[in-house]
Amino acid sequence: MTFKKSRSLPKRYHDPYGDEESNALSLPTHLAVIAMSRVIRLFLKKRSGFVVAFVLPPGGDFNAYQRAASFLLEGTLPLSLEEGYNYIVPVLDENDLEEGFPAFRQLKRIRRAIILVANKKLLADEIRLAADIVAELPSPSAGDHRIAARAMGFGNLKDEDASLLASQTPVRAAIAIRQGRPLDAALRRLRLYPNTGVSTNVPSGPALQELSGYGEAKAWGLELADDVEAWRAGKIGWNDIDRGVLLSGPPGSGKTSFASALARTCKANFVYASAAQWQSSGGGYLGDMLAAMKKSFDDAEAAKPCVLLIDELDSIGSRTEDAGRNSSYVRQVINGLLELLDGGRARDGVIVIGATNYPHLIDAALLRSGRLERHFEIGLPDEETRAGIFRFYLGDRLSDEEVQIVVSASEGWSGADIEKCVRQARRSARRQGREITLSDVDGALPPALTLPIAMQRLVAVHELGHAIVGVLLEADPLVSVSIKNTVREVAGVQAVGGARFQERMFARKTSTYFQGRIAVLLAGIAAEELMFGDFETGAAGHPHADLNQATELATMMEIKWGFGGSFAVELADTPERLSEFRSQRNGLRQAVDTMLKTQFERAKSLLEEHRSVLLDLHERLMKERVLSADDVRNALQDVASRGEIDCLDGLGGLRRA
Known part of the structure; x- marks a missing residue:
């Protein structure tokens, strides 16, 4: 903080400014100057040295009081404990007390010093010993606002207007009253908008x-x-x-x-x-x-x-x-x-x-x-995060086991969805005059629908296609593969299964890498076609669907990364811009289509070679619902150990002997 040498001292405690520079101060700072100058006006008038400690009123703006202290000390000298300098000691918490003790001992060398104490609990004995005066400042009154209004060039306030300002927090009043806005307009806004879009206090809710x-x-x-x-x-x-x-x-x-x-x-x-x-x-x-x-x-x-x-x-x-x-x-x-x-x-x-x-x-x-x-x-919350959100809204009303039951039924939910669910559950319990229970939360969940066995079998084949080709090509490491047997009756796209991969942070992003990723993306529909003769619509139609992602990757290979027929590249990578390029650039759509078909056939060929593994894992996945990467890898290695296919080649692929 910087400080100012004596310039021209405040003339009267009820009008403590005396020059045009005061007009630049905000309303909270004006009010702080008024309150503080009442205590030290005699010291200022006599140009004598002093050390005074001010305890701020509840809800006081510490920054405003700090600026007011600097204004009253009046000078341009930097912060220093050297003899003859002005000094401000801020005390916001216990740490400031410990760090400020050396400064307290040296205040005898300072010409003038103001100690600002955030609340009375921090008024330590060392502060009382160092200060000539200890003053607890009151909250600004209607009279203080009249003085501040005059200092800001607004003239005399009516009693009802001064009382209106005194009823506001200093920050809220400062939002309405500022230089360049007529006072009448500011007061009209305060009456017209008792609750504005600005939270003038710290908003309620969780930290x-x-x-x-x-x-x-x-x-x-x-x-x-x-x-x-x-x-x-x-x-x-x-x-x-x-x-x-x-x-x-x-x-x-x-x-x-x-x-x-x-x-x-x-x-x-x-x-x-x-x-x-x-x-x-x-x-x-x-x-x-x-x-x-x-x-x-x-x-x-x-x-x-x-x-x-x-x-x-x-x-x-x-x-x-x-x-x-x-x-x-x-x-x-x-x-x-x-x-x-x-x-x-x-x-x-x-x-x-x-x-x-x-x-x-x-x-x-x-x-x-x-x-x-x-x-x-910020993505949609995972299982652990959803559990924490449920626990936050439910408090200790449900056991951990009960919370886990509803967490399992909330996959794909946002925090807002969870909050809505608990709110509905509370309403149900309140209408029945009792505390919330698991049945209330379960009743607030969308109805569960059991997937037909035929659909479960198709989903298992699709996800295992991704998993098996992912292990064979190792574009990115497989984490797990899973399917569901129920879904919730809600609008929008729901995942009924998934193969999770972990992208390597430092993998070489070559054309071979991206070709492998496209093959893995298309392996789901390749497995469906291999086992059922055709594939369904679930692989396309939304931004995160397999075919959509594969199409965007293939387009970027051609025009963004120089892996196509030209080194001339474009910066566009949004779905809309990529679609425009496919429509406008001659030959691009055909090149993308050729790449997709090539990788589709590659994935289908690999799965056909490992049909026995696909069938064995399909039976296990239908029973266990979740398989790890090791489960898939071990199944492939077992087949290799029986001599049906070779071991891993240089690119991590498994091939038939």
Whole structure:
């Protein structure tokens, strides 16, 4: 923190500014100056030295009081314990007390010092010994707001207006009252919007420590909370703190919940905005949208420290995509957002989180350093994470065994789905006048449907096709293969089986590697055709289906990685752009189709060679429902040991003798 040498001392305690520079202070800082100057006005008037300890009122903005202390000390000298300098000692927690004891002993050498104590519990004896005065500051009164309004150039407040401001938290009042806005307009907004979209207190709900899942995003958030606390204490500058991140994941994966929990963990305010909300402002006209964007950032700045969530960020568009007649609009919107994210605008105290279901649609400039500089993918929760989410919402009402029963029935669910399920279960129990039980939760689950045996057999063949060819080619290591015998009666695509592979982090991504991956993707329908004569529609029709993924990989091999007939490559990798290239570039669709058919026949040939293994494992999978990679590998090795096929060749493939 920097400090100022004596410039011109405050003239009167009820109007403690006396120059134009005071107009730049925020409302919370004005109120802090007023309260503190009442205590030290005589010291300031006599130009004498002093050490005073201020205990902040409940809910006081520590940063505002710190800025007010710097203003009152008035000077430009840097932070120092050298004789004759001004000094501020922040005491936010017990650690500050321990670290501040050497400073307390040296305060006798300081001309003027202010000790800021976050709450009365931290008022240690050493502080009382060092200070000439110890003062517990009251919450700002209506009279204080009248004084602050005059200092900010708003003139005299009416009694009812002053009382209205005193009923607000300082941060909420600061959002409405700022330089350049008429006072009447600010007061009208406070009366018109008693509950705005800005949370002027830390929002209620769980902190990050209480949330299950989130992986690297959670670890980052906990570290960020430590950094924000250090910033509050003046130990680090805002330049040492991450400015923003991008969160991506499917609907319901908990992006908004994460941002809200981050605000709680950082003891920060929370402002919600969305691109759709900005676009709807004023009918979507460019000027109105840019104004709505700026207002969200202004709200966050007034409420700092603050987490600003920008939801549906992808709907803004990207300057690299052809938006037709709207391209100029998109470009200016993104340029406006870039200016708000950095430009010449200070964002100290504001953490920006962008949320999207489609990260590939975000303009690359928004993701550069100093903007949304990190990207965390938040997927649907796994079994362990779902158990934690159920436990969070259920508390200790169900045993671990009972929780595991409902967890097993919730595969593919988001955190929002689980919260809805428990809410319905609580409603059912409440109507019957009792505590929640397993039957309530089970009753809130969608009805279970048993898959016909014929469908189970087909799914087992399909998934074993992936698993067997995956082990034979070893493009990526197999983890397990599984099938289900029941599904839930819900809308959308449900997995009824799966072959899980673990992608190698440092595998050589050659044309051979990608050909192997395509063969594994097509091995499911190859197994169906081998055993049943044809294959069904489940392998296509949605972004994560086998044929869709294989088609995209084959297209990128041709035009992105130089594995096709030309070294001239393109950067596009979104499904939409890849589809456009297949439609527009001569010969590309035919080249992709040839590659897919070649790898399909390769997979089918391998499975035909190992038909006996496929049949044996099929019988086991129908009984056991889950087989490990070792189960599949050992079955193939047993056949090899009987001399029916050779051992592993140089590429990891198994071949007939």
